Amino acid sequence: xxxxxxxxxxxxxxxxxxxxxxxxxxxxxxxxxxxxxxxxxxxxxxxxxxxxxxxxxxxxxxxxxxxxxxxxxxxxxxxxxxxxxxxxxxxxxxxxxxxxx
Numbered sequence: 001x002x003x004x005x006x007x008x009x010x011x012x013x014x015x016x017x018x019x020x021x022x023x024x025x026x027x028x029x030x031x032x033x034x035x036x037x038x039x040x041x042x043x044x045x046x047x048x049x050x051x052x053x054x055x056x057x058x059x060x061x062x063x064x065x066x067x068x069x070x071x072x073x074x075x076x077x078x079x080x081x082x083x084x085x086x087x088x089x090x091x092x093x094x095x096x097x098x099x100x101x
Contacts, residue, residue: 048077
């Protein structure tokens with residue numbers, strides 16, 4: 001067995017591919033039914049209303065709607081499109097009342 005490395009290839013010429021983890025849909029954005037919301041390793045983010053967790057801890061929507069977070073930003077939920085419109089209208093009326101007074 002040689003004690004000196006002969007001239008040739010380098011030892012450190014390897015690298016792994018990136019995992020491409022993270023959010024695919026952000027808060028307030030539309031997500032389709034069975035659309036992927038978060039790719040993650042482990043349960044960094046937890047499934048909430050209308051969201052399920054896959055075997056590899058990916059969170060996906062069970063209905064089409066608008067994604068939002070609650071709690072300390074760890075629980076991922078999806079509102080239906082009708083609920084999102086009602087919330088948006090309520091927010092607008094509250095802002096209008098605030099600007100009048």
